[in-house]
Amino acid sequence: MSERIGVLGGTFDPVHNGHLVVAAEVRHALGLDRVLMLVAGDPWQKRGRVVASAADRLALVATAVADVEGLEPSAVEVEREGPTVTADSLEALSAPGRELLLILGADAVANMGTWRRLDDTRGLATIVVVERAGDLDVDPPGDGWRVHHVRVPRIDVSSTECRERLTTGRPVDGLVPESVIAEIRRRGLYAPPR
Numbered sequence: 001m002s003e004r005i006g007v008l009g010g011t012f013d014p015v016h017n018g019h020l021v022v023a024a025e026v027r028h029a030l031g032l033d034r035v036l037m038l039v040a041g042d043p044w045q046k047r048g049r050v051v052a053s054a055a056d057r058l059a060l061v062a063t064a065v066a067d068v069e070g071l072e073p074s075a076v077e078v079e080r081e082g083p084t085v086t087a088d089s090l091e092a093l094s095a096p097g098r099e100l101l102l103i104l105g106a107d108a109v110a111n112m113g114t115w116r117r118l119d120d121t122r123g124l125a126t127i128v129v130v131e132r133a134g135d136l137d138v139d140p141p142g143d144g145w146r147v148h149h150v151r152v153p154r155i156d157v158s159s160t161e162c163r164e165r166l167t168t169g170r171p172v173d174g175l176v177p178e179s180v181i182a183e184i185r186r187r188g189l190y191a192p193p194r
């Protein structure tokens with residue numbers, strides 16, 4: 001394979017330092033050429049709980065990775081109609097001589113049984129399970145997966161917590177990159193009700 005590309009899918013509502021730690025650490029640990037931050041267009045499992053538009057979430061990710069070597073935003077899912085299906089996105093990103101490595105947190109791996117086109121996913125990507133201290137070892141359901149396990153530093157933050165903080169006027173400094181905080185304010189996202 002001439003090119004190895006990591007793919008970190010997420011809603012990124014908003015992107016935070018936990019996401020960036022994972023992408024950068026996996027890229028380094030596995031010597032990947034690039035890691036794509038794949039922004040979910042229509043995350044059907046979170047319907048009704050997604051706050052910012054796909055365009056805004058993509059712009060925040062682009063801001064977050066602008067200064068980080070080897071990390072890039074991907075608009076593949078945002079540009080496609082309909083619900084987000086990982087296998088569809090991997091197909092769109094596939095190319096001859098390119099190995100795709102799908103990066104998943106332990107929580108996401110535990111949820112794989114619910115995925116549409118799960119069996120097709122197996123042939124499209126190697127799975128990278130990121131483990132934070134205290135996580136149990138998890139593997140994708142069924143046999144025949146190519147899997148790597150990578151330990152990453154634990155940053156105890158979620159997008160849900162960031163949104164709650166922002167809408168209640170508490171700080172997200174240290175949890176979200178400064179440039180992203182500025183972009184959130186510029187776009188008027190997650191603002192306290194007034």
Ligand code: ATP
Pocket residue numbers: 009010011012013018019022103104105106107108154155156157158159160161
């Ligand atoms: P939510 O609060 O809505 O669940 P989130 O913070 O988990 O949001 P997602 O966009 O759902 O953000 O996450 C994308 C991916 O990043 C998932 O695979 C998730 O496991 C992983 N992830 C999220 N937060 C962290 C974190 N703090 N450390 C490591 N991985 C994380």
Ligand code: MG
Pocket residue numbers: 107158
């Ligand atoms: Mg989550």
